[in-house]
Amino acid sequence: MQSKLNLDHKLIDSARTAARNIAENVQEFVDKNTTVTVERTVARLLGVDGVDEIEKPLPNVLIDNIIEGGGLSRGAAFWIGNAIVQTGNTPQEIAEKVSTGEIDITKLPIADDKKIMDAVYSVAQQMVDRIKNNRTTRDNYLKTLGEGEKPYLYVIVATGNIYEDVIQAQAAAKQGADIIAVIRTTAQSLLDYVPYGPTTEGFGGTFATQENFRIMRKALDEVGEEVGRYIRLCNYCSGLCMPEIAAMGAIERLDVMLNDALYGILFRDINMQRTLVDQYFSRIINGFAGIIINTGEDNYLTTADAVEEAHTVLASQIINEQFALKAGLPEEQMGLGHAFEMEPNLENGFLFELAQAQMAREIFPTAPLKYMPPTKFMTGNIFRGHLQDAMFNLVSIWTHQGLQLLGMPTEAIHTPHLHDRMLSIENAKYIFNNAKNIGDEVEYKKDGIIQKRAQEVLSKAEELLRDIEQEGIFDTIEKGKFGGVKRSFTGGKGLDGVTEKDERYFNPFIELMLGGAK
Amino acid sequence: MAGIEKVDLTKVKPYGDTLNDGMVQMSFTLPIPYGDEANEAAKQLVSKMGFDNPAVVYSNDLGIGYTFFVMYGKCTHTVDYTTIEVPKVDMEFMSQEEVEDYIQENIKRDVVVIGACTGTDAHTVGIDAIMNMKGYAHHFGLERYKGMVALNMGSQVPNEEIVAKAIEMKADAILVSQIVTQKDVHIPNLTQLVEMLEAEGLREKVVLICGGPRLSHELAQELGYDAGFGTGSFANHVATFIVNQIVERKLI
Numbered sequence: 001m002q003s004k005l006n007l008d009h010k011l012i013d014s015a016r017t018a019a020r021n022i023a024e025n026v027q028e029f030v031d032k033n034t035t036v037t038v039e040r041t042v043a044r045l046l047g048v049d050g051v052d053e054i055e056k057p058l059p060n061v062l063i064d065n066i067i068e069g070g071g072l073s074r075g076a077a078f079w080i081g082n083a084i085v086q087t088g089n090t091p092q093e094i095a096e097k098v099s100t101g102e103i104d105i106t107k108l109p110i111a112d113d114k115k116i117m118d119a120v121y122s123v124a125q126q127m128v129d130r131i132k133n134n135r136t137t138r139d140n141y142l143k144t145l146g147e148g149e150k151p152y153l154y155v156i157v158a159t160g161n162i163y164e165d166v167i168q169a170q171a172a173a174k175q176g177a178d179i180i181a182v183i184r185t186t187a188q189s190l191l192d193y194v195p196y197g198p199t200t201e202g203f204g205g206t207f208a209t210q211e212n213f214r215i216m217r218k219a220l221d222e223v224g225e226e227v228g229r230y231i232r233l234c235n236y237c238s239g240l241c242m243p244e245i246a247a248m249g250a251i252e253r254l255d256v257m258l259n260d261a262l263y264g265i266l267f268r269d270i271n272m273q274r275t276l277v278d279q280y281f282s283r284i285i286n287g288f289a290g291i292i293i294n295t296g297e298d299n300y301l302t303t304a305d306a307v308e309e310a311h312t313v314l315a316s317q318i319i320n321e322q323f324a325l326k327a328g329l330p331e332e333q334m335g336l337g338h339a340f341e342m343e344p345n346l347e348n349g350f351l352f353e354l355a356q357a358q359m360a361r362e363i364f365p366t367a368p369l370k371y372m373p374p375t376k377f378m379t380g381n382i383f384r385g386h387l388q389d390a391m392f393n394l395v396s397i398w399t400h401q402g403l404q405l406l407g408m409p410t411e412a413i414h415t416p417h418l419h420d421r422m423l424s425i426e427n428a429k430y431i432f433n434n435a436k437n438i439g440d441e442v443e444y445k446k447d448g449i450i451q452k453r454a455q456e457v458l459s460k461a462e463e464l465l466r467d468i469e470q471e472g473i474f475d476t477i478e479k480g481k482f483g484g485v486k487r488s489f490t491g492g493k494g495l496d497g498v499t500e501k502d503e504r505y506f507n508p509f510i511e512l513m514l515g516g517a518k
Numbered sequence: 519m520a521g522i523e524k525v526d527l528t529k530v531k532p533y534g535d536t537l538n539d540g541m542v543q544m545s546f547t548l549p550i551p552y553g554d555e556a557n558e559a560a561k562q563l564v565s566k567m568g569f570d571n572p573a574v575v576y577s578n579d580l581g582i583g584y585t586f587f588v589m590y591g592k593c594t595h596t597v598d599y600t601t602i603e604v605p606k607v608d609m610e611f612m613s614q615e616e617v618e619d620y621i622q623e624n625i626k627r628d629v630v631v632i633g634a635c636t637g638t639d640a641h642t643v644g645i646d647a648i649m650n651m652k653g654y655a656h657h658f659g660l661e662r663y664k665g666m667v668a669l670n671m672g673s674q675v676p677n678e679e680i681v682a683k684a685i686e687m688k689a690d691a692i693l694v695s696q697i698v699t700q701k702d703v704h705i706p707n708l709t710q711l712v713e714m715l716e717a718e719g720l721r722e723k724v725v726l727i728c729g730g731p732r733l734s735h736e737l738a739q740e741l742g743y744d745a746g747f748g749t750g751s752f753a754n755h756v757a758t759f760i761v762n763q764i765v766e767r768k769l770i
Contacts, residue, residue: 167582174581186698187638187674203638203703268640269672302643305652343655376643377655380731380749412731412749419547419586422578484650485672 003362004444005355005454011462012363015318018465022473023322030280033273034505036192036497038281039063039076041243044251045127045509046080046091046120049210051196058095059244060193062105065098069106073502081120085111091123113504124508127251128288131513134253135290141221141230148178148229151371151396151404153428154256158183158415160202162212166219171418173223173231176425179256179403181234182216183415184208189239189268190493194248204415208235208245213252232256234294237282238264240494242275246282250289256335256403257286261323262316263296265477266485267303271495272477281510283327288513293329294403295320298339298372300483306341306376307349310356311460312482313338317360318465319473321367328515331366335403339372340392348449350391355453357399358444363458371396373407382409389424393431398439404428529596540592542569547586552579560587568594606735607745607759614658617757621665624765630667631660631760632683633693634675637707641697642673644730648693648753657752666757677711681718690769691725691760699732705741712742725763727756 003009040059050058066072066079083094086108097103155177157168162182169180185202188195198215199207206212213235220231232255237245242259249257261279264270286293297313297320304312317336324334338360342349360369374388389407396404406424408416416424444450468476480486523537534541544564550556557574564572569591576588612620621629633645647654649670651661660668669687671680684692694711696704708728715721721742728738729747738746745759764770 171580171582171584186640186703189640190674204698267642267673269674303646303650308652345655417547418580418584419545422580422586484652 005358005362005451006446007359007362007454007458011458015315015458015462015465016322018462018469019315019318019322021469022319022465023326026276026323026473027280027326029273030277032500033277033498034072034075034501034507035274035277035494035499036063036067036072037241037278038243038507039066039072040193040241041247041281041285042076042507042509043080043091043095044244044247046077046123047127048080048091048095050092050096052099055196057193057196058092058099061099062095065105069104071106072499073505075501075505075507077120077124077506077508078116078504079105081116082111083108084119084123085115117506121508121512124512128509128512131250131289134250138230138253138255138290141224145224145228145230147232148176149432150368151401151428151432152178152232152368153425154179154181154234154370154403154405155421155425156181156183156405156416158205160185160204160206161200162198162206162215163200165206166216168418168421169216169231170219170223172421172425173220173227173229175422176429177231177406177421178229179232179234180216180220181236181256181258181405182206182208182212184236189236189264189270192240192494192497194241194244208248210248210252213248213254217252217254232292234258237286237293238296239268240264240270240274240278240497242278243282243285246285246289246291249291250285254289254291256292256294257282258296259283259286259293260296260337261320262477262482263299265487265492266483267296267299269487269492271492271498272474272487272489273498274492274494276473277498279323280327281507283324283329284510284513287324287327287329287333287515290333292333292335292368292403293324294335294370295337297337298341298370301339301341302376304484306339306343307346307352309484310352310457311464313356314359314363314457314461315464315468316482317364318461319468321364328513331364332368334364334367335370336360336364336367337370337372340374340388340395340407341372341376344374344377344388350395351449352453353391353395354398355450356457357395357401358450359454359457361399361401368402370403370405371401372405373411375407375411378407378411380413382413385409385411386423386427390427390431393428394435394438396428397432397435398442400439527599530599531596532593540570540594541590542593543588543590545586545588547580547584549584551583552577552585556585557587560585560589564589564591567591570594604736605739607747607755609758609762611755612758612761614663614754614757617754617761618664620761625665625761625770627770628665628667629691629761629764630669630687630689631691631693632669632671632680632687632689633660633695634671634680635673635695635697636675636677636680636711637696638674638703639696639698639707640673642670642695644697645670645672645693645695648695648729648747648751648756653753655752657754659753660757663753663757677707677714680711681714681720684715684720684724685718689724690764691727693756694726694728696728696730696733699730704730704733708741708743722767723769725760725767725769727759729756
């Protein structure tokens with residue numbers, strides 16, 4: 001493709017090479033370690049679900065029992081497999097018996113490796129097939145019902161009550177939304193377990209639970225049939241339970257997941273060792289399940305300046321791309337993130353935004369880029385806010401963004417009301433239709449403001465990536481080079497859940513899922 | 519020709535294009551299906567709100583049997599502007615340079631300020647705007663002020679941690695940002711911090727400030743804070759308040 005921005009391909013290649021080396025260094029660390037949530041995910045994928053009498057999820061009960069017995073470094077698959085061989089029970093029955101104290105899972109006699117493997121792989125294969133079937137179901141829907149045109153219109157619901165969310169989501173779909181994201185309740189990312197069952201109470205959002213996923217999936221399938229468009233469901237695969245949420249999403253056929261390699265470290269103060277191990281397995285699952293991931297670079301711009309720090313967004317996108325490739329996630333599922341967050345009073349700010357979005361489009365030609373709306377400079381003036389969102393929509397259609405998270409005129413006031421969403425969808429549809437082919441018609445002036453801006457951002461990103469390659473990602477984060485946020489290697493939440501694997505460790509799902517559905 | 523009517527400040531009502539026309543624009547949704555009956559229902563409702571001549575200028579089907587309205591009406595009520603009193607941070611705000619000079623002349627040591635989004639709140643945009651070097655809309659943050667040591671502890675900081683840090687750093691001022699105020703989740707959290715500071719015997723020794731889009735000065739004072747800063751506040755406003763309090767309350 002001819003670059004409209006006259007970008008230097010050698011610089012892009014050099015930036016990617018640096019990012020690949022960064023990701024490879026981290027991968028060495030990731031391959032040596034596991035975490036409590038990775039093992040709970042294995043338990044879930046082997047069919048463990050439900051809670052005990054104090055509402056503690058059985059995957060937690062089971063993994064805690066393994067930890068008490070000092071067996072986490074061997075992995076949940078080993079212990080569950082052994083228990084299947086020894087008791088003839090299903091993983092769910094085993095978890096229930098652990099919960100009542102009937103089984104102490106690490107104290108059972110140890111069967112021979114071959115038997116353990118056979119037992120685990122046969123159960124694992126059932127889940128892998130189920131997830132593969134979900135992919136087929138989605139593909140069938142896309143074939144028979146079809147889908148909205150890109151940029152997909154992406155709106156959030158956030159009532160706290162899953163049943164109220166359903167009403168809002170179905171209304172949004174009827175108004176034209178293509179993707180419904182159910183915002184999670186404040187601070188769910190810091191829970192080291194996933195709550196259970198349908199929920200009706202939440203602050204600023206709704207708990208991500210498997211039952212809530214199921215309820216919303218069903219509602220969106222119904223409304224999809226009605227409007228004649230497949231409606232995608234999005235949730236948040238971040239925080240201390242990243243891979244567990246990925247597994248739940250894969251099982252319940254979610255379509256989009258927020259899933260960033262660095263976001264939790266920077267913005268939720270989750271320990272970096274923990275997040276980097278967790279993100280790997282979560283992305284393998286997302287990749288296999290055909291789920292589009294969304295990365296969180298837009299968040300950098302809420303803490304750092306969107307003009308000065310634009311290159312850190314690009315650098316992070318390139319790093320996220322390389323981490324995702326390591327986990328076998330294809331480019332078509334990489335919703336790399338960025339945002340329209342420059343100060344609106346900036347002279348020619350629109351041109352800079354256009355340059356940034358066009359640059360991302362050219363550097364990641366097949367990725368369904370996720371474009372985030374203005375939030376930081378939304379003021380409560382809903383009339384001006386509606387205009388800011390219109391400018392954002394214009395950049396999006398112009399530069400062929402993939403997923404358009406619609407801005408709301410009431411941003412900075414409240415989570416969207418029913419008609420806020422309608423007004424925003426109307427805004428986007430008007431502009432997407434009215435300026436549909438503007439990107440195919442308009443070229444940029446050679447060495448003009450737009451071209452120069454994009455070239456400058458690329459060159460600074462390439463320089464930053466080569467720096468990080470020298471220092472390593474851990475040191476870079478410790479120095480606060482992303483989003484201006486400093487995090488230490490041993491600080492933050494969740495480090496005590498990280499364990500080095502022993503030589504007999506195995507996780508069947510990495511082998512069965514890595515590289516996508518074949 | 520008659521002159522233009524003068525505003526009677528004891529009887530103020532909305533202005534559209536003529537004094538005392540009372541014109542108000544409003545928009546809302548009713549959970550009833552789109553149609554003539556919906557428009558009539560909206561008009562009746564707006565009448566009950568105290569508007570004359572309610573007019574539906576636009577209505578739209580929201581797709582699930584609900585209808586959105588844009589309406590106008592003439593407000594029949596008035597307020598007496600001359601008797602209104604609003605508690606607020608009432609002072610001449612200094613610029614960054616003036617604050618810096620003020621510290622040098624009147625306090626003569628570094629002023630220590632710590633801030634955080636406390637409780638479950640993960641939205642740092644407010645505290646960042648006030649504290650971070652870069653600031654917001656061309657107002658540098660407290661980190662950039664000479665004579666100030668500013669620590670932004672970030673998001674989801676438990677009240678225990680901010681109190682411990684205040685003791686450790688001998689903080690002069692504590693800033694608490696609360697963006698998420700849905701269902702009043704911020705109230706118990708803000709109250710708890712005051713109680714903890716009182717228990718530690720620190721409350722009188724620090725300037726305690728909260729901020730956020732839904733926090734008024736009045737509410738802040740009710741909750742036991744020295745001040746509350748809402749939307750449109752900048753670092754120099756907060757800084758002016760802090761240094762004035764330190765001098766007035768002899769916390770030097």
